[in-house]
Amino acid sequence: SHKHKKNGNPNETKNAPESEVEKEMRLERSSSVHSDMTKAEECINVTKEVESLQQNVKRKIQMLNEAISNLHSALEELDETQPSGFIYFFICIRISVRIKHTLYTYAYGPSEQLDEIKQEVDEAKKLVKEKDGMLAKLKRSADETMRTLEEKEKELEEREKGLNEEVDDITKQNKDLKDRRELLLRECDDVRKQKEHWQQLVEEQKQRFEIFRKQQEELDKRDQEVLGLHRSITEERLKLQEEKKRFLKERHKWEKEKNKQAKYDSGSIQDLAAQQKAMTKPVPSGKLRLKSNNSQPYENLYMMGASLKDARAMAANAVFTANSHDDNASEYAESEYADTIVSDAVTDLESLNSISDDDEEEEEDDKPDGSDHKNKLQRMQLPVNDYE
Structure with a gap:
């Protein structure tokens, strides 16, 4: 669990986005840890039972040691009273049988419960063996899980390094993007100013175009007026030319008539002198x-x-x-x-x-x-x- 916390800390500190593979690994890790916890609890319970059985066996062994010490004291008393070998041997056998009986009765109760006690001891031994096997299996599984966790920890460290590098790259990209954003904002401001300037120029051009159009309309009106005047002048001139032609024709006729009259009417000298004086x-x-x-x-x-x-x-x-x-x-x-x-x-x-x-x-x-x-x-x- 401590290593699991260590492995979980970098993701919490960096707040990196979790991928699907990491989620699956986390689920597997949690399931394996849960199974390990259940197995550890079972092992703890078995060890508690074994410890209770060992305490009972120790108590019984202490009782047997006390009985043996009593037997040794009794043998010493017999040696002092009857030092013969055969009697001593017989007495020892009798005493040993009694001691065994007393020990079994004192330690394990009456002789009827002896088989049950043996069976219980055998069962306890079997349970101890099974529990030892379970503990060995648990140790093996724990070792395997530790190895897998170490391997995963190494993989996570490598991934962490890769993520750190990616984070560094992302930070650099963020800085570049911020710089580009500032440049784009400046360019947008410049473009907006240019657009406003162009709009002003367009408005000025429109005003100039309106003024030019009005001037052109005035010029067109003046041209029309001039054309009208020119037409009227040409018409008057044609009329004058026609009148002049008519006048010349009449003058030609009048000169002919005058020449005819001058031939027939010479006039007097006095009239000519009067005309000269009048002039x-x-x-x-x-x-x-x-x-x-x-x-x-x-x-x-x-x-x-x-x-x-x-x-x-x-x-x-x-x-x-x-x-x-x-x-x-x-x-x-x-x-x-x-x-x-x-x-x-x-x-x-x-x-x-x-x-x-x-x-x-x-x-x-x-x-x-x-x-x-x-x-x-x-x-x-x-x-x-x-x-x-």
């Missing part, structure tokens, strides 16, 4: 723009094919000469209003000529090569006031 007179402020636009020298100069700079210089010189003939026109000569009027007229003329050039290029693409010369002549002879 040299100072112009009031309200009608200065119309007079400058209807001025005949500027018209004739442009119709003759001069450049715009020459036309502008001639117009300014004409205004200066007209103002120098009239004293009331000194204010107009000193002021810059006349130059502004001339510059406005020139810019209007340039813009109209640019429009006419574009339209005529389109017409030239449509018309054959024979009509280019006529169109150039019409463009050279067209005055400013006709455009207005």
Whole structure:
């Protein structure tokens, strides 16, 4: 039982998980110990009975020794009284028989119980032999159990060493797992922070995308508005081109009619002089723009094919000469209003000529090569006031 306790202590201290083999060994050990305990109890009971029988035999032996001592004392008395040999021998035999009888009667009771006592002694001897055999068997079984227990103890020690090594490995693995767990927790924190940062970036990108989408919608609206304006401008331009074509046709017809009338109606010299004087007179402020636009020298100069700079210089010189003939026109000569009027007229003329050039290029693409010369002549002879 003490060794069983020793063998059971490591499992209790280490709290290691028990396998099925260890459970079976424990059950076998408990059953063997129980059987050994029962056998030991039987042996103890037999030894107690043997000890009681030995005590009874010792008592009887003591009684026999007392009887023998009494016999020796009686023999000594006989030797002193009758020293003859035969009588002594006979007396000794008689005395020995009596002593035996007295001893048997004194020690074992009457002669009838002698056989029973012998039988009991024989049975006691048999029981002692059997008990000795049982004790020998018990010793052998105890030795065998001790050997098996020692072997099992060695196996348990080896298993204990293996379990200790496994426990050490498990502790190392636990430490490694704890370190890995800490690393994984740190990585999880880093990943969570990165995820939050990415979510912020995604939200910022969404906001930027919304702003960009709104801007794109505004740009699309503006593009639609610009396209609408462009369409309206193209429509207006087409309308103006059509009106210009119609005007050019009417102008061509009017020039033909004017040339026909000029052939038949030459006019008087006085009317021409009056027109010349009217052209040299100072112009009031309200009608200065119309007079400058209807001025005949500027018209004739442009119709003759001069450049715009020459036309502008001639117009300014004409205004200066007209103002120098009239004293009331000194204010107009000193002021810059006349130059502004001339510059406005020139810019209007340039813009109209640019429009006419574009339209005529389109017409030239449509018309054959024979009509280019006529169109150039019409463009050279067209005055400013006709455009207005």
